Amino acid sequence: MQKRMWIISNRLPVHISKRQGEFIYTKSAGGLATGLSSFYKTHASQWIGWSGYLTESSADKERIAAALEKESAFPVFLSRREIENYYEGFSNKTIWPLFHYFLEQVIYDKRYWETYRRVNQRFCDRILKVAKPDEHIWIHDYHLMLLPAMLREKNPQLKIGFFLHIPFPSFEVFRTLPWRSELMQGMLGADLIGFHTHDYARHFLSAASRLLGLEHVLMRLTYEDRIVKVDSFPMGIDFAKFEQAPEKPATEREISRIQYRLGGQKLILSIDRLDYSKGILQRLEAFHLFLQQHPEYREKVTLLLLVVPSRSRVESYRQLKLKVDSIVGRINGEHATIGWTPIWYLYRSAPFHTLSAMYHLADVALITPFRDGMNLVAKEFVASKTNRRGVLILSEMAGAAAELGEALLINPFNIDEIAAALAKALEMAGEEQSRRLQEMQSKIKRYDVTRWAQDFVDGLQQVSEQNAGLRSNLMTSEDEKKIVDRFRRSKNPTLFLDYDGTLVPFARTPAQARPPQGLLDLLCRLGAQTRLVLISGRRKQDLDEWFADLPLELSAEHGAWIKRKGEDWTTIEPLTGEWKSDILPILEATVARTPGSFVEDKDYSLVWHYRKADVGLGQIRARELTNELLYMTANLNLQVMEGDKIIEIKNAGINKGRSALFFLAQAVETDFILAAGDDYTDEFLFKVLPPAATTIKVGFRMTEARYNVKSHQQVRQLLEKMSL
Numbered sequence: 001m002q003k004r005m006w007i008i009s010n011r012l013p014v015h016i017s018k019r020q021g022e023f024i025y026t027k028s029a030g031g032l033a034t035g036l037s038s039f040y041k042t043h044a045s046q047w048i049g050w051s052g053y054l055t056e057s058s059a060d061k062e063r064i065a066a067a068l069e070k071e072s073a074f075p076v077f078l079s080r081r082e083i084e085n086y087y088e089g090f091s092n093k094t095i096w097p098l099f100h101y102f103l104e105q106v107i108y109d110k111r112y113w114e115t116y117r118r119v120n121q122r123f124c125d126r127i128l129k130v131a132k133p134d135e136h137i138w139i140h141d142y143h144l145m146l147l148p149a150m151l152r153e154k155n156p157q158l159k160i161g162f163f164l165h166i167p168f169p170s171f172e173v174f175r176t177l178p179w180r181s182e183l184m185q186g187m188l189g190a191d192l193i194g195f196h197t198h199d200y201a202r203h204f205l206s207a208a209s210r211l212l213g214l215e216h217v218l219m220r221l222t223y224e225d226r227i228v229k230v231d232s233f234p235m236g237i238d239f240a241k242f243e244q245a246p247e248k249p250a251t252e253r254e255i256s257r258i259q260y261r262l263g264g265q266k267l268i269l270s271i272d273r274l275d276y277s278k279g280i281l282q283r284l285e286a287f288h289l290f291l292q293q294h295p296e297y298r299e300k301v302t303l304l305l306l307v308v309p310s311r312s313r314v315e316s317y318r319q320l321k322l323k324v325d326s327i328v329g330r331i332n333g334e335h336a337t338i339g340w341t342p343i344w345y346l347y348r349s350a351p352f353h354t355l356s357a358m359y360h361l362a363d364v365a366l367i368t369p370f371r372d373g374m375n376l377v378a379k380e381f382v383a384s385k386t387n388r389r390g391v392l393i394l395s396e397m398a399g400a401a402a403e404l405g406e407a408l409l410i411n412p413f414n415i416d417e418i419a420a421a422l423a424k425a426l427e428m429a430g431e432e433q434s435r436r437l438q439e440m441q442s443k444i445k446r447y448d449v450t451r452w453a454q455d456f457v458d459g460l461q462q463v464s465e466q467n468a469g470l471r472s473n474l475m476t477s478e479d480e481k482k483i484v485d486r487f488r489r490s491k492n493p494t495l496f497l498d499y500d501g502t503l504v505p506f507a508r509t510p511a512q513a514r515p516p517q518g519l520l521d522l523l524c525r526l527g528a529q530t531r532l533v534l535i536s537g538r539r540k541q542d543l544d545e546w547f548a549d550l551p552l553e554l555s556a557e558h559g560a561w562i563k564r565k566g567e568d569w570t571t572i573e574p575l576t577g578e579w580k581s582d583i584l585p586i587l588e589a590t591v592a593r594t595p596g597s598f599v600e601d602k603d604y605s606l607v608w609h610y611r612k613a614d615v616g617l618g619q620i621r622a623r624e625l626t627n628e629l630l631y632m633t634a635n636l637n638l639q640v641m642e643g644d645k646i647i648e649i650k651n652a653g654i655n656k657g658r659s660a661l662f663f664l665a666q667a668v669e670t671d672f673i674l675a676a677g678d679d680y681t682d683e684f685l686f687k688v689l690p691p692a693a694t695t696i697k698v699g700f701r702m703t704e705a706r707y708n709v710k711s712h713q714q715v716r717q718l719l720e721k722m723s724l
């Protein structure tokens with residue numbers, strides 16, 4: 001059964017005002033509110049967000065909260081100061097311009113940041129008061145990027161989804177933000193992070209890799225003790241609502257009214273919130289250029305410019321308004337004739353039936369944002385075209401362009417191109433208009449807002465189930481106690497311990513991962529009481545240098561070499577390293593083209609390390625090299641293995657599992673086995689051990705091991721307890 005869903009966004013989808021002492025509640029416009037409202041109604045959803053109403057009176061707050069609760073909405077009340085710093089400040093003067101690539105508009109102010117964090121915490125507290133641990137929480141947009149991690153910290157079991165409605169910028173832009181890591185970690189508190197397009201998801205993954213060293217496999221990151229899935233979900237619209245609207249009497253009346261006013265002129269439509277990211281000024285300049293280049297269209301075309309007031313308390317928006325006023329005035333002044341005004345300029349929000357009439361009537365929709373997360377207006381225009389007449393001119397910088405390839409796509413910075421597209425659109429044959437619209441309509445209809453939301457919720461359910469599975473594998477302190485107990489009671493215990501990543505963290509070069517004295521003491525104590533085998537991929541020289549004097553048994557090069565207590569190194573079977581001279585030149589050529597990478601030459605294997613290379617380049621070269629090596633070694637008895645920032649070539653059939661079985665066969669029957677390892681080479685070990693063995697995987701990847709632990713520290717802690 002579908003669990004209850006909490007929708008969290010900066011604003012509740014209602015507008016509250018007070019008239020003659022009475023509160024009035026109306027539905028609010030805007031991409032998110034419009035898009036989600038139909039989903040919200042059909043699912044058992046509850047909404048938490050800022051009320052949008054400023055009041056310090058507790059009586060007012062109570063009245064509002066009581067009225068909204070009936071609509072399943074729960075308000076968060078914010079003060080004037082909080083709105084200034086969190087909403088107008090950090091959200092709209094820092095993140096918004098930065099994520100839309102307007103670097104010169106970004107204000108970096110510590111007070112904004114601190115309030116942003118505080119308000120996110122307020123939302124967190126509010127949610128925790130009402131939401132149950134097994135319910136879904138879907139957080140929306142850039143105002144609340146810290147919220148997922150805040151919630152996760154308080155309640156690790158919550159199923160948290162986060163969707164960003166604006167673009168996620170390229171890393172080169174994102175990195176300028178002083179609080180970039182905090183925002184990143186905040187979002188990573190979610191199980192599922194959604195974006196409108198694959199490009200934004202790609203940018204996010206690149207930032208996660210560069211800032212936090214997190215690598216993804218098929219867009220899944222392993223972060224702390226969870227999987228975080230990153231994906232694109234292009235937001236849709238309520239298609240049916242826009243498709244049916246032109247037949248509604250109110251819309252029909254509006255259509256006739258506008259048609260009468262147009263008197264046969266062609267209509268170009270421009271609709272957006274007043275925002276510098278929407279490219280309104282350049283759009284007007286392009287229209288101006290079009291009129292200059294095409295005098296034949298004078299008195300034959302009108303640009304209907306609907307600009308919806310937005311963020312009018314932010315200075316840059318006020319400035320923009322003045323500029324729009326002035327350009328419209330200039331163009332109208334220059335081109336108007338008695339009876340013809342080239343631009344009908346409406347600075348207000350229009351009721352739905354008027355909006356729908358405009359969409360339905362327009363010959364051209366001119367949508368030219370510099371950057372836009374998605375742009376729902378483009379989709380709404382297409383959906384309203386029941387008569388299949390009209391042309392969409394769309395900026396290639398809008399997320400919607402990824403889906404609407406049949407539009408006339410333009411670069412919004414190229415005014416000549418926009419003017420030319422206008423001419424092309426106005427002259428396009430009816431048949432072609434119809435074909436393009438039909439193709440776009442079928443896509444928008446298929447993936448409408450309900451499907452979008454359902455897809456996201458299904459995705460969230462899937463990842464959170466996997467995470468619950470991982471959590472049940474997590475070694476608890478209770479488990480630890482039992483393991484220590486069984487170990488103490490056993491007569492002939494055997495421990496197999498991997499070294500790098502299991503007993504010490506990864507270092508930038510293999511030589512830097514020298515064991516600290518504390519670890520040597522621990523191994524010494526344990527080795528004195530029990531049979532302890534260090535089973536590593538390292539060269540035997542490394543193990544000798546560090547561990548020769550300890551009471552341990554050793555296995556080097558993934559089991560190619562073994563050394564029993566008091567004996568010399570020997571191989572399990574006769575091995576050869578002759579093949580190395582053929583493979584080494586290939587690895588050296590890769591090193592030459594990949595700065596920061598190097599080759600490790602072992603007796604019976606070769607390893608190419610790329611931990612220190614540029615992340616992207618390293619990945620590309622690793623793929624190239626693997627392909628080449630697989631081809632080269634096809635007829636040899638060799639194995640090519642991709643590990644954690646390494647590619648290793650070694651004799652086939654040699655692995656840690658085989659080595660462990662060799663050790664087990666050589667001794668009196670053991671009555672307790674513990675094996676710990678962190679990477680795929682240790683999976684061979686986990687696989688061959690008997691079911692009663694205690695197998696421990698360091699890190700949170702899928703594994704054959706019984707337990708997952710967070711880090712090498714937890715392994716050390718367990719061993720410490722065992723050694724007492």
Ligand code: GDG
Nearest residue numbers: 029030031034165308349350351352372373374375376377
């Ligand atoms: C953000 C992202 C992303 C507009 N004017 C009127 C009116 N609207 C409605 C439209 C449409 C919505 O507002 C605008 O949505 P957009 O997507 O175009 O733009 P943003 O508000 O900037 O939204 C954007 C969106 O979030 C969703 O993820 O697409 O990229 O910036 O639905 O119909 N509605 C009415 N009167 C108006 O005058 N009734």
